[in-house]
Amino acid sequence: xxxxxxxxxxLRWLTPDDAPFFLELMNDPAFIRNVADRGLRTVxxxxxxxxxxxxxxxxxxxxxxxxxxLKTEGRLIGSCGLLKRETMExxxxxxxxxxxxxGQGFAYEAAAAVxxxxxxxxxxxxxxxxxxxxxxxxxxxxxxxxxxxERMIQMEGYEGESKLFA
Numbered sequence: 508x509x510x511x512x513x514x515x516x517x518l519r520w521l522t523p524d525d526a527p528f529f530l531e532l533m534n535d536p537a538f539i540r541n542v543a544d545r546g547l548r549t550v551x552x553x554x555x556x557x558x559x560x561x562x563x564x565x566x567x568x569x570x571x572x573x574x575x576x577l578k579t580e581g582r583l584i585g586s587c588g589l590l591k592r593e594t595m596e597x598x599x600x601x602x603x604x605x606x607x608x609x610g611q612g613f614a615y616e617a618a619a620a621v622x623x624x625x626x627x628x629x630x631x632x633x634x635x636x637x638x639x640x641x642x643x644x645x646x647x648x649x650x651x652x653x654x655x656x657e658r659m660i661q662m663e664g665y666e667g668e669s670k671l672f673a
Contacts, residue, residue, distance in 0.1 A: 508565075510573050510588075513620045516613065518573040518587060521561055525574055526553040528583040531605070538603050541642040543665055564591065570629060572601060575617050584608040587617035589625050589634065594663045597635045597673070598625065600652075614648055622652055636672040637662065646670065 509519045521529065530553035532538060533545050547553050564571030572588035585604030592599065600621060602614050625631045636654050638645035646656075654672035661668050 510570075511620050511624050512578065513616045515578060516575050516584075516617055516620075517578050518575050518617060518620070520565055521557055521572060521574050521586075523554055523557065525583065526550045526557065528574070529553045529557060529586075532586060532603055535603070535606060537606065537609075541639050541645065542603065567591075570598075570625070573617075573621070575604070575613065584613060585617065587614070587621050589621060589629075589631070592662075595635075597633045598631050599635045599637055600625075602648075609644075615651055618648060618652055633673065637669045638672070640668065640670055646672075 509517060511518050527550050530547055530550055533547045533553065533556075545556060547556055561572055568591050570589045570591075572586050572590065574583055575585040575587050576583050585602065585608060587600070587602040589598050590601050600618055602618050602621075604614050622634060625634050635657075636645075636649040636652070637660070638649065640659075649672040657671045657673045659668045660671045
């Protein structure tokens with residue numbers, strides 16, 4: 508399902524056909540360093556993970572992680588979406604882009620559109636962001652989106668503390 512479009516990107520829900528791309532994205536060294544190693548090593552692992560973690564969010568909340576693709580060529584370059592975690596009070600924004608597409612404004616373009624969509628269409632009153640304390644580019648992006656550092660938190664399933672921006 509297409510969720511929204513920006514000047515350069517189309518964002519839509521992931522499908523099982525996206526498993527090879529999802530596997531590549533989740534195994535990017537920057538993702539593993541800044542987010543987590545999800546232990547996905549095969550396309551089957553990625554398909555199972557999406558079935559357990561990604562697709563249920565669409566059914567339960569009507570939103571979740573979206574795949575970001577270039578409108579001009581249909582190439583999958585990253586993901587950006589909203590997450591409602593059982594252990595968190597508020598919905599948070601998440602994003603990850605392949606290294607070849609970092610530093611070109613794609614993450615901000617997608618995240619700003621997702622934030623607007625969350626507030627205006629989904630009527631989510633508060634959207635937060637979290638990042639590892641060493642992820643300077645993610646912190647800059649969250650601040651550019653208008654979020655400000657609030658406090659350190661320990662998220663279930665993550666090593667070390669994360670910075671919460673609200």
